[in-house]
Amino acid sequence: MARNVSETRRWTVTFIAWGIALVIFFPILWTILTSFKSEADAIASPPKFLFFDWTTRNYSEVQARSPYFRHFSNSVVISIGSTLLGLLIAIPAAWSMAFQPAKRTKDLLMWMLSTKMMPAAGVLIPIYLLFRSWGLLDTRLGITVVLMLINLPIITWMLYTYFREIPGEILEAARMDGASLKNEILYVLTPMAVPGIASTLLLNVILAWNEAFWTLNLTTSQAAPLTTFIASYSSPEGLFYAKLSAASTMAIAPILILGWFSQKQLVRGLTFGAVK
C-alpha cells in the first residue's frame, strides 16, 4: 500500500470502528460479566458494569441444578460425531468429483446445494414419526445422523473446493513414477488434502454445535445438547439471569474460540468456495 493516510483520519476510523465493534460485541461481554454476579446484582438498577462482588458460584450451581456436563458432552459427541461421519462419506465423493469429474459433476454439486434449501418444516413430521417408531427420539445416534445429513452438502462442497486446488500434474507425475492408486492416495494426496479436511472439520463442528432446529425437536433430555438445555431457561420459573449467563458462557466459549481460529475457512466454506 503506497497510499498515504493522514494520522487524523486513521485515528478517526480507529475510534469509530472500535465503537461499533464494542456495541456489536456488547451482548456477549454483558453475558460473561453477568455470569460472575450474584442474582441480585444481575438485575440491579442501575446496572452494575464492573464494580460488583465477583463470584464463580453460578458456575457450580448450574451443574448442581442440572446435569450440565451431560448436555455439554452430548454437544461434543453430536457435533464431532456428525462431522466425522460426514467426512467419511464426503471425502471419497469430493475426491472423485475433483479429480475425475464427469459431465454431470457440476449439476450434481448444484443439486447437493439445493437439498440445503429444502425447508426443515417440510420433513419434520415424517422424521419425527419415524424416529418415534424406531425409538430414535432423544438418542445421540438419531440426532447425530440427522446433523450429518443436513451438513453433508456443505462438507462435500467444501472438500471439493479444497481438493480441486491440488494440482492434477502431481498425480500424473506420481503415476508416471509407477505409484499405485493406494500409494497415490496415501503419499501424494493425503498430505496435500489434510489442511482442507481440517478446515472442513472445524467449520462443521461449529455449525453442528449451534444447530437449533433438529436438536430442539428431536431431543428432550437424555441426548439433549446445549442448544436444547439452554432453551429450557426460557420458562419463567427457570429465570435466573446470573445462572443463565453462566450456562450460556460455558456453552459459547469453546465454539467462540474455535470460531475465531476459523474465520478464513468460514468465508470459504459457507460461500461454497465462491469468495476466498
Place this chain on the structure above:
Amino acid sequence: MATRHQTTLARLMVAPSVLLLLGWMIVPLGMTLWFSFQSYNLLSPGMERFIGFLNYEYFLSDPAFWTSMRNTLMLVGGVLVITVGGGIALALLLDQPMRGQGMVRILVIAPFFIMPTVSALVWKNMFMNPVNGLFAWMAKAVGAQPIDFLAEAPLMSIILIVSWQWLPFATLILLTALQSLDSEQMEAAEMDGAGAFSKFTYLVLPHLSRAITVVILIETIFLLSVFAEILVTTNGGPGYQSTNLTFLVYSQALLQFDVGGASAGGIVAVILANIVAIFLMRMIGKTLE
C-alpha cells in the same frame, strides 16, 4: 485418461453421499406429501383416512397461514436489508487502515458463533425485558416509558436479534471480497478524479456483486427456517404476530398433533422455498462462473 475401471470407482465413491441425500430428501418429502392428503391426528390413532385436498383448503384459508406467510417474508426481507446494508457499510469501514484491525474483526465476527438459543435468551431477558432489561433501564434513565419489545413489536424484535446474528457473517464475507479489490485500480480511479461516491458505485459495488449474491443466497436458506429464536422468545405470539411458516408447521404438528394439516403446511413451505430457490439459483448461476 481415465480407464473404465477408474470411472466405475469414481461412481462408487460418489454413490454413498448421493444416495444418502436422495433418501433424506425423497423419503420424508414423499411421506409429508402422503400425510397431507390424510386426516391424521396423533391423538386419534387408527382413524387415518384419505381426504383429498381438504387439509390444504383448511390450511390456506386459515388466517394464521397468511399472517405467518407475511411474517416469513418480512423476517427474511428485513434481516437481509439490515445485514447486507450494514454489512457493506461495516466492511468498507473495516477495510480502512486503523489501529487494532485484527481485534476489531474478532469482536465483530463473534455473534455469528453464538448458538441461537443463547442469543435469543440473552436478548430477551437481559436487554428487552421491560423490567430488568438494559433497554428498560436506558429508557428510564432518559425519562421515557420502557417498552415491552417482545409483546409490542414481537416481529421487529426477532428481526433485530436475528440481524445481530447474521450481520457478522455478511460483514466478514464482504470484507474478504473487498480485500481482493485491486488497489491499483482504485488509485487509477483517484488519479482520474473519481470521488468517493463514484468509486463506490462504479468500482466497489460491481466488485462486490458476487459476494453480495452469495450472502443473500446463504442467508435466505437459513432465514427461511428461523425457529429457535421464535421458540424461546415469543413462542410465535402474541397471537400469531411472530409466527413464521416453519413455526406454524411445528406448532400444528407437535403441539396440536394435527399431522395432516401440518403436512399440508410443510408442502406449502417447500413450494415457497422452491420459488425462492429458483430465483436465487438464477442469480447465482449468473454471478458464479
